[in-house]
Amino acid sequence: MKDKINIGINVEVPKTSCTDKHCPFHSKLSVRGRTFTGTIVSRDLNKTAIIEWARPFYLRKYERYEKRKTRLKVHNPPCINATLNDNVQVMECRPISKTKKFVIISRI
Numbered sequence: 001m002k003d004k005i006n007i008g009i010n011v012e013v014p015k016t017s018c019t020d021k022h023c024p025f026h027s028k029l030s031v032r033g034r035t036f037t038g039t040i041v042s043r044d045l046n047k048t049a050i051i052e053w054a055r056p057f058y059l060r061k062y063e064r065y066e067k068r069k070t071r072l073k074v075h076n077p078p079c080i081n082a083t084l085n086d087n088v089q090v091m092e093c094r095p096i097s098k099t100k101k102f103v104i105i106s107r108i
Contacts, residue, residue, distance in 0.1 A: 003017050005025050005026075007024045007025065007030075007031055007093065007105065008030075008031060008032070008065060009031070009035070009105065011089070011105050011106040012106060013025055013099075014077075014079040016078075016079045017079060018077055018078040020047070020077050020078055020079070020080040021030050021053065022047075022075050022077065022093075022096050022103065023077040023078075023079060023103075024077075024091075024103055024105060025079060026048050026077075026079060026095065027085070029055050029091065029093055029103065030093070030094070031091040031092065031093050031103060031105065032091075032092060032093070033091070034091070034092045034094035035089065035091045035092075036051075036053065036072070036089070036090050036091075036092070036102070037053065037087065037088070037090075037108065038051035038052055038053040038070075038072070038087070038088065038090065039052060039053065039085060039086070039087055039088075040082055040083065040084055040085065040086050040088060041071075041084070042084075043076065043083070043084060047075055047076050047077065047078065047098060048073055048074070048076065049073075049075075049076040049082060049088075049104065050071055050072070050073055050074075051071070051072050051074055051088060051090060052069050052070060052071045052072075053069070053070055054067050054068070054069055054070075055067075055068055055070055056068075056092070072090065072102055073099045073100050073102075074088075074090045074100065074102040074103060074104055075093075075096050075100050075102070075103040075104065076087055076104050077103065077104065078106050080105075080107060082104055082107050086108075087107070087108040088104045088106065088107055088108060089104070089105055089106045089107075089108055090102045090103065090104050090105065091103060
Protein backbone atom coordinates (compact mmCIF):
# COMPACT_ATOMS: atom_id res chain seq x y z
CA MET A 1 0.00 0.00 0.00
CA LYS A 2 1.15 3.55 -0.67
CA ASP A 3 2.70 5.63 2.12
CA LYS A 4 1.23 8.87 0.79
CA ILE A 5 -2.55 8.96 0.46
CA ASN A 6 -3.97 12.08 -1.16
CA ILE A 7 -7.59 12.93 -0.27
CA GLY A 8 -7.38 16.48 -1.62
CA ILE A 9 -6.62 18.24 1.67
CA ASN A 10 -3.40 18.46 3.65
CA VAL A 11 -4.03 16.25 6.72
CA GLU A 12 -1.99 13.59 8.46
CA VAL A 13 -2.69 10.03 7.34
CA PRO A 14 -3.76 7.70 10.20
CA LYS A 15 -1.06 5.30 11.44
CA THR A 16 -3.37 2.27 11.50
CA SER A 17 -5.18 0.88 8.50
CA CYS A 18 -8.79 -0.26 8.28
CA THR A 19 -11.14 -2.14 5.98
CA ASP A 20 -14.05 0.30 6.33
CA LYS A 21 -15.70 1.04 2.99
CA HIS A 22 -16.55 4.59 4.13
CA CYS A 23 -12.99 5.61 5.08
CA PRO A 24 -11.55 8.42 2.93
CA PHE A 25 -7.99 7.14 3.44
CA HIS A 26 -8.38 3.37 2.90
CA SER A 27 -11.27 3.13 0.42
CA LYS A 28 -12.65 5.05 -2.54
CA LEU A 29 -14.82 7.53 -0.59
CA SER A 30 -14.11 11.00 -1.96
CA VAL A 31 -14.35 14.11 0.18
CA ARG A 32 -15.34 17.51 -1.17
CA GLY A 33 -17.14 20.67 -0.20
CA ARG A 34 -17.45 22.08 3.30
CA THR A 35 -15.02 21.57 6.19
CA PHE A 36 -15.92 22.08 9.85
CA THR A 37 -14.19 21.76 13.22
CA GLY A 38 -16.11 20.64 16.29
CA THR A 39 -16.14 18.59 19.47
CA ILE A 40 -17.53 15.07 19.76
CA VAL A 41 -20.44 15.04 22.21
CA SER A 42 -21.81 11.53 21.54
CA ARG A 43 -20.75 8.24 19.95
CA ASP A 44 -22.66 5.28 18.54
CA LEU A 45 -21.76 1.63 18.00
CA ASN A 46 -22.26 1.92 14.24
CA LYS A 47 -19.21 4.15 13.63
CA THR A 48 -21.30 7.31 14.07
CA ALA A 49 -20.40 10.33 16.17
CA ILE A 50 -22.24 13.58 16.85
CA ILE A 51 -20.15 16.74 16.82
CA GLU A 52 -21.20 20.23 17.78
CA TRP A 53 -19.80 23.76 17.78
CA ALA A 54 -21.10 27.13 18.95
CA ARG A 55 -21.90 29.96 16.55
CA PRO A 56 -23.10 33.54 17.15
CA PHE A 57 -26.62 34.47 16.01
CA TYR A 58 -27.58 38.13 15.77
CA LEU A 59 -30.87 39.26 17.37
CA ARG A 60 -31.97 42.42 15.59
CA LYS A 61 -34.50 43.42 18.22
CA TYR A 62 -31.95 43.50 21.05
CA GLU A 63 -28.93 44.39 18.87
CA ARG A 64 -26.93 41.59 20.46
CA TYR A 65 -25.63 38.15 19.67
CA GLU A 66 -26.69 34.89 21.27
CA LYS A 67 -24.89 31.56 21.25
CA ARG A 68 -26.44 28.76 19.22
CA LYS A 69 -25.14 25.23 18.68
CA THR A 70 -24.85 23.35 15.42
CA ARG A 71 -24.87 19.54 15.56
CA LEU A 72 -23.85 17.09 12.84
CA LYS A 73 -23.87 13.31 12.59
CA VAL A 74 -20.56 12.20 11.13
CA HIS A 75 -18.89 8.92 10.19
CA ASN A 76 -16.08 7.87 12.54
CA PRO A 77 -13.69 5.50 10.67
CA PRO A 78 -11.97 2.79 12.77
CA CYS A 79 -8.50 4.02 11.75
CA ILE A 80 -9.19 7.43 13.36
CA ASN A 81 -11.48 6.18 16.19
CA ALA A 82 -12.13 9.56 17.82
CA THR A 83 -13.57 9.48 21.36
CA LEU A 84 -15.72 11.80 23.47
CA ASN A 85 -14.52 15.41 23.89
CA ASP A 86 -12.02 15.11 21.02
CA ASN A 87 -11.72 18.11 18.72
CA VAL A 88 -12.03 16.83 15.17
CA GLN A 89 -12.03 18.14 11.63
CA VAL A 90 -14.80 16.84 9.37
CA MET A 91 -15.35 17.14 5.66
CA GLU A 92 -18.35 16.65 3.41
CA CYS A 93 -18.73 13.49 1.35
CA ARG A 94 -21.48 11.69 -0.50
CA PRO A 95 -24.44 10.62 1.67
CA ILE A 96 -23.48 7.57 3.75
CA SER A 97 -26.97 7.23 5.26
CA LYS A 98 -30.10 9.33 5.67
CA THR A 99 -28.45 11.68 8.18
CA LYS A 100 -24.68 11.14 7.71
CA LYS A 101 -23.11 13.30 5.03
CA PHE A 102 -19.78 14.10 6.70
CA VAL A 103 -16.71 12.03 7.67
CA ILE A 104 -13.98 12.67 10.25
CA ILE A 105 -10.65 13.29 8.55
CA SER A 106 -8.42 14.16 11.52
CA ARG A 107 -8.19 14.63 15.28
CA ILE A 108 -6.92 18.03 16.36
